[in-house]
Amino acid sequence: MGVIANERSVLSHSLWAATANDAPDRPALADDVTSDCVIIGAGFTGLSAALHLAQTGARITVLEAETPGWGASGRNGGQVNPGLQDGPDALEAQFGPEIGRRMTDVSGGGGDLVFGLIAQHGIDCDANRVGWIRAAHTRKALDELESLADQWRARGAVVEPLSRDELTRLLGVNDYLGGTIDRRGGNLHPLNYALGLADAAERHGAQIFGDSRVMGYTAKDGLVTVKTAGGSVTAPKVLVCTNAYTGDLGKPLGKSVMPVTSVQVATAPLSDNIAQSILPEGHAVSDSRRVLIYFRKDAAGRFIIGGRGATRDASVRARQAALRAKAEQLYPLLKGVEWTHAWGGDVALTRDHLPGLHLLASGVMAGLGYNGRGVGMATVMGKVLADWASGVPDDALDFPVTKVRPIPFHQFRNLGLGPTVAALRLLDRVGL
Ligand SMILES: Cc1cc2nc3c(=O)[nH]c(=O)nc-3n(C[C@H](O)[C@H](O)[C@H](O)COP(=O)(O)OP(=O)(O)OC[C@H]3O[C@@H](n4cnc5c(N)ncnc54)[C@H](O)[C@@H]3O)c2cc1C
Structure with missing residues (x-):
């Protein structure tokens, strides 16, 4: 291909x-x-x-x-992110306890469904149900993430707060105030x-x-x-x-x-000593900034980062370059590593x-x-x-x-x- x-x-x-x-x-x-x-x-x-x-x-x-x-x-x-943008409380307030609850259950169950189908049908796609990390860069963003995690926990889901120290260990950077991990999520080769x-x-x-x-x-x-x-x-x-x-x-x-374009860039497989310092346990991460970035490694240890794209080719290239620069700012160890892939596609917003x-x-x-x-x-x-x-x-x-x-x-x-x-x-x- x-x-x-x-x-x-x-x-x-x-x-x-x-x-x-x-x-x-x-x-x-x-x-x-x-x-x-x-x-x-x-x-x-x-x-x-x-x-x-x-x-x-x-x-x-x-x-x-x-x-x-x-x-x-x-x-x-390839990030399996359970739930919808609105949290369970908002869904149940908007749609009522019955259908709101069903929407919450079915969207929160997205990870169970995806990883269940993969297991049931023996799908070979590097599935890794290690959890989905959301990292907060402001106190306000952290409060929002923690409130969402509380709402999910009240409904029996395993969505836990992460202290700054825990997050630093799991990400290999000290850029964030704290965050949450949704154990229902993970990542795969899409x-x-x-x-x-x-x-x-x-x-x-x-x-x-x-x-x-x-x-x-x-x-x-x-x-x-x-x-x-x-x-x-x-x-x-x-x-x-x-x-x-x-x-x-x-x-x-x-x-x-x-339709809004989202773009991604990826490195060559990282050497073992670099890979051990960056997302050592293989998590997928979303950052809470307005202009969201999301990053992870693939099964071969390539670093992948994505974010907002653009319409014209030159602007798409500029966004892809900005993602590489952001990655190297977050993880200085990536400086000098070859960036081998750049691509994108359309997300549908409602x-x-x-x-x-x-x-x-x-x-x-x-x-x-x-x-x-x-x-x-x-x-x-x-x-x-x-x-x-x-x-x-x-x-x-x-x-x-x-x-x-x-x-x-x-x-x-x-x-x-x-x-x-x-x-x-x-x-x-x-x-x-
Ligand atoms: C760069 C990027 C990063 C993303 N990252 C994530 C992520 O990490 N986690 C996450 O949960 N989501 C992510 N998303 C969103 C996710 O990929 C989509 O929500 C999801 O794939 C939508 O699936 P779909 O089957 O509805 O649509 P699509 O996968 O877009 O499939 C629609 C298909 O319809 C076909 N089609 C269109 N018109 C016709 C026609 N007239 N006749 C026949 N076929 C037609 C197209 O060729 C296409 O194959 C991302 C999206 C992009 C673009």
């Missing part, structure tokens, strides 16, 4: 593409066929839905415009996780077509027909799992998310910072908008979508079905003028 095919060079030199497991060719759909459920998009959302549905014995057809894991799922930081989900879904009978961009769908007599350039699939249920790459499909769905589960037409449901937390949450949403496609009534799903809410000024996002006011507000809240 090497690089991400059909992507701009500045975003395509992905460590994950370069270290991916072998994947079979998945040719394009070239026929008119029927199915029990069509899934559009083969990222974590679509592949989790496909796997869960295929396990019930249903006939599943997945249509992917490129290859499985081509989108954010094959490019991300593209290999996606490829493993695809293999597992196929082993259970799902059919996955690559190079099969869906151009649109039409509904008639309780059936939906989905069309690609080479063929069509007709089924009673369609799941739209295209997240930040939705574009015009299922209009106005794409306008309900703000207006209310919550994922969306939307009925687009009779028989057509979409799940998207994970605000940078999709390794766990997209896997969870895939299961929720599978429940819906299996006939679970809307009010019994673990996530509420809501109306599509377009983001104001969405049309200005591609003018190359940088993020709009609306986007900046979302970014500030999410911390990207």
Whole structure:
């Protein structure tokens, strides 16, 4: 694989593409066929839905415009971050004790679901359930993290405070006041996780077509027909799992998310003596700054750091250079180490910072908008979508079905003028 095919060079030199497991060719759909459920998009959302549905014995057809894991799922930081942006108290206050509690449970259970699927299906993706560290650089940020940890602990989750000394030991830097560790989280090789989900879904009978961009769908007599350039699939249920790459499909769905580029850079494998001083126990870390950075090592000991991207190539390169500089400031031992990979992809932000589960037409449901937390949450949403496609009534799903809410000024996002006011507000809240 090497690089991400059909992507701009500045975003395509992905460590994950370069270290991916072998994947079979998945040719394009070239026929008119029927199915029990069509899934559009083969990222974590679509592949989790496909796997869960295929396990019930249903006939599943997945249509992917490129290859499985081509989108954010094959490019991300590989951090398994349980929960949503809003903590359990806020969710239960907004949605009430019953559905708020279910949303809390299912999102907080993202780590159990991801690591459970990996174990159950023998997915080879360097899974490491070592915990997710959040590091605070101000007293206010630390108070917020500790309050969130209290809320989770009150619900039985193992989310613990970390003193400055403990954090310094686990990170190998003394930059932060303290933080928390969520023992439900961890990290993995995201593209290999996606490829493993695809293999597992196929082993259970799902059919996955690559190079099969869906151009649109039409509904008639309780059936939906989905069309690609080479063929069509007709089924009673369609799941739209295209997240930040939705574009015009299922209009106005794409306008309900703000696609924002996030970029990453990675070093060559660190020598043992350097690796021992940097994240010695292999944790994944998110920093609490407004312009969030996240960092970790991979299984071969490469240091990886990510953060907010940009629109134009030159600005993307500048952001990638800034990440290298930030890494070397945090860890001076990295000075002189070769930086070998630089890539990026699109995260989908939503207006209310919550994922969306939307009925687009009779028989057509979409799940998207994970605000940078999709390794766990997209896997969870895939299961929720599978429940819906299996006939679970809307009010019994673990996530509420809501109306599509377009983001104001969405049309200005591609003018190359940088993020709009609306986007900046979302970014500030999410911390990207
Ligand atoms: C750089 C980066 C770092 C991130 N880091 C983290 C992290 O550390 N932890 C975390 O939890 N989350 C992280 N995220 C977010 C996470 O990757 C996403 O939330 C998640 O992968 C979304 O999965 P998905 O399946 O919904 O979408 P995607 O993986 O984007 O998949 C959508 C798929 O739909 C396909 N598609 C689009 N249109 C069509 C069409 N018309 N027909 C057919 N197919 C179509 C695309 O080709 C794509 O493969 C990060 C994202 C990025 C970009």
